[in-house]
Amino acid sequence: MKTVMLLCGLLCDEVVWEAQAEALGRDYDVRILKFVEQDSMEAMAEHVLRNAPESFALAGHSMGGRVALEVVRRAGSRVERLALLDTGFDAPAAGEAGRRAVLVNQALQAGIDSVAAAWGLPMLAPRHRSEPFLVQAVFDMVGRMSGAIYAAQTRALLGRPDATEVLKKLDCPTLILCGMEDGWSPPERHRRMAELAPRAILRLVDDCGHMSMMEQPDAVLAALREWLALDDSAH
Structure with a gap:
């Protein structure tokens, strides 16, 4: 059974993924990880890799998306496919x-x-x-x-590296998803991410803010199912 790792964002725990995890759990080995003991992207990525099988599908929301990119940077060959939800790829901005x-x-x-x-x-x-x-x-x-x-x-987020090159080098099926009313991680940023990632599909969810999995659970689940069904033969 394929393993799907779901990574939580800032101040989020398993509840944020609850609807999708329950539905996907019928077909996949779903594991949700939160980050309450780490204070760096490196430590968070290692936490994922310690708790994941040799190969897996990886989805990250918000801060979890940043962690997912760090996981790919460190162990890209283990990541069969990648989903980035309401997140970003840039280094910290001034101020x-x-x-x-x-x-x-x-x-x-x-x-x-x-x-x-x-x-x-x-x-x-x-x-x-x-x-x-x-x-x-x-x-x-x-x-x-x-x-x-x-x-x-917050220390982890402020220490994050720029992940532009990680996106450019992705060779796995990639989902980029964002709420159309996400004021924290706006749609335009996700359009740019989808342009950078060679095998990305972009899904923008209407009537949805930053907490997409909780605000529009069915739309997010549909996008995740689509992503999990994408051909990965080129990986």
Whole structure:
């Protein structure tokens, strides 16, 4: 049975992939990984490789997409296919550390729950910000983290390398997916990623923000199924 590794993003845990993992689990060995003990992209990538079989399909959301690219950089021959959701490939931008520090410092001083709304609501498409069950699920997920975890994950993100060359050298079936209303990792960035990756398909999801798997679970599942069915004979 093919193994599908699903990597969680910043302040996210298994719940973010819950709908897709349940559905795909009927046909694949699905393993979800979160990153609560590592504070570098290198350590996160090694965590994936330690917990993965010799070859596997790899999907990463947000920070998890950055980790997935680092996994490919280190052990590309083990990755049969790659999916990058609501993420990016560039090195940190000027001023990014300062912008991220505001909420991290608040979480460290006042507790992680104090930043749930300020961090979580902008991650959702505007119309989804008034859906109580979805909003509460995001807030609860943040609440299961801590200021220390948030700080460690932020250190990892601020230490990320540029992954342009990784994308250019991909030789496996690749899915690039983004919510059309993702204000954190916008569609235009994903169009660029799809242009860089030789065997990429681009799927932009309507009425969807950064938390695509939770906001539009069926559309994301359909895209993942399409990706998993792509011919990989050239790999």
